Amino acid sequence: MTRDAPPEVLTSRLGYLLKHAYLRLTEESSLALAPYGIDGRELAVLAVLDAHDELSQLDAAGKLGIDRTxxxxxxxxxxxxxxxxxxxxxRDRRKNIVQLTPAGQERLQEAESARKEMERRFLAPLSSADATRLVRTLQSLIGAPMGAGQAPDST
Structure with a gap:
């Protein structure tokens, strides 16, 4: 599929640029994750669950910024x-704790490798320093600064 060049009048508009970068990233992400039978949202759930010992569905939803349903x-x-x-x-019989199964652990590792490789290719037009700067700048814009000395993961 060929992409038409964007209209010149839009190429300096932040909203246009962010939207189309996001659309391209989403398309590439879908292709990279398809062999693993999950999408980007499901991968995010697996990653959040893996990062915490015991999360209820509600707590995980809060960390992901999504509604309960x-x-x-x-x-x-x-x-x-x-x-x-x-x-x-x-500790609280009213709550469901959600945990990865062994198959979920394995799928997470495989899909995360595919995601990281896809993001490396996506950011390839940028130098390594520019890619790091872009990720850190976006983190600043959404209020999610990285820990000191931590390398960006491009998520």
Whole structure:
């Protein structure tokens, strides 16, 4: 598929540039994750669950910035794929704790490798320093600064 050059009148508009960069990144991400049977949102859920010992569905939804209904749908889909499992919290029987299964751990590792490689290719037109600067600048704009000395992951 060939891409038409953007109209010159739009090439300096931040909204246009961010939107089209996002659309291209989303397209590349979908292609990279397709062999693993998950999409970017499901990968984000797996990553957040992996990063925390015991998260309820509601706590995970909060960390992901999504509503409760969307989280239930995502967890249902991941559970159907046998990548996560729900269990009652031993501390609060009203809460479901969601954890990765061994298959979920393996899928996360494989899909994360594919995501990182896709992002490396996506950012290839930039120098390494510019790619790092872009990620850090975007983190500043969304209020998610990195820890001191931590290299960007381009997520």
């Amino acid at each position: 969307t989280m239930v749908s995502l967890v249902d889909a991941l559970e159907d794929k046998e990548l996560v499992e729900r269990r009652r919290s031993p």
